[in-house]
Amino acid sequence: MTSxxxxxxxxxxxxxxxxxxxxxxxxxxxxxxxxxxLLSVLSVPDWLDAALLGxxxxxxxxxxxxxxxxxxxxxxxxPGDRLMRIRVCRAxxxxxxxxxxxxxxxxYLTLAAIPLxxxxxxxxxxxxxxxxxxMLAGTVVVATPEERVVSSAVPSRARTPPG
Amino acid sequence: xxxxxxxxxxxxxASTVRGTSRRLGDLALAGLDAVLASRxxxxxxxxxxxxxxxxxxxxxxxxxxxxxxxxxxxxxxxxDLWVLVDSIAKSPAVTEAIARxxxxxxxxxxxxxxxxxxxxxxxxxxxxxxxxxxxxRVSSExx
Numbered sequence: 001m002t003s004x005x006x007x008x009x010x011x012x013x014x015x016x017x018x019x020x021x022x023x024x025x026x027x028x029x030x031x032x033x034x035x036x037x038l039l040s041v042l043s044v045p046d047w048l049d050a051a052l053l054g055x056x057x058x059x060x061x062x063x064x065x066x067x068x069x070x071x072x073x074x075x076x077x078x079p080g081d082r083l084m085r086i087r088v089c090r091a092x093x094x095x096x097x098x099x100x101x102x103x104x105x106x107x108y109l110t111l112a113a114i115p116l117x118x119x120x121x122x123x124x125x126x127x128x129x130x131x132x133x134x135m136l137a138g139t140v141v142v143a144t145p146e147e148r149v150v151s152s153a154v155p156s157r158a159r160t161p162p163g
Numbered sequence: 164x165x166x167x168x169x170x171x172x173x174x175x176x177a178s179t180v181r182g183t184s185r186r187l188g189d190l191a192l193a194g195l196d197a198v199l200a201s202r203x204x205x206x207x208x209x210x211x212x213x214x215x216x217x218x219x220x221x222x223x224x225x226x227x228x229x230x231x232x233x234x235x236x237x238x239x240x241x242x243d244l245w246v247l248v249d250s251i252a253k254s255p256a257v258t259e260a261i262a263r264x265x266x267x268x269x270x271x272x273x274x275x276x277x278x279x280x281x282x283x284x285x286x287x288x289x290x291x292x293x294x295x296x297x298x299x300r301v302s303s304e305x306x
Contacts, residue, residue, distance in 0.1 A: 009284025015276065083273055084280065124291035127300060 005094070006143040007129040008086045010120060013141055019080030024067055028060050069102035077144070091128070091140045101137055108133035 071078040076087040076096040090097055112119020112132040119132035128140050238244050
């Protein structure tokens, strides 16, 4: 018997997104702080300062796009998604989305956020809990089956099958 | 000649003493077993505890602060102790246990957050659907 996947709702997805936003900003802050420290000991002309600021903006944008697009198109899970045990996949096949579709989904997600986050409201009403960006990108967010942590932290004896 | 004549009674006497002492020992142990199995022993223990004797004894042991302090001070001053602590802390079993504990704790926190947000998802959805006068969503099962 095939069962429907468990589609994930607004709060779970918001928390996952917040975790990702924290990770993205932590990385960006670390780099920005290092660069700012380096520049503080140099005398930089004003025009170069403005150019560097623009470059930093572009770098931040690329970093954000790269972060989401890479994770969505490979495992279907960003670190935040992994923490909340959710996964982005194609609505028709259930497989991870491609890089291009990931970039598009991020663009649609930005669009959905612009009208006072109204683009996310369909998650509350749609049978598959899709937001505007999901509908446009043809994606759904589903729960991943529970994974037990079987890492090196588990003693090797415990992993050895009996007999 | 006289020595040989005395040897036999001496051995006889020794063997009698050994046998008697063994029998006496057995009797004493049997007696002790009987006493311990009796209600008298139980009552005696109860009375001793009720009299505060045990408490008093424990108090006296713990009152030996000087002894305890000295022992602790000497232990702390000993380099060997720190070598031991260091080797225990670095042992694979301990590091593995700490790692397992940390992973377990993080997993537990994450699980609680997940459960909380899933409940919130459902409530938000129900509230929104009630406001919009829509029927409740057909819930889906995990694969």
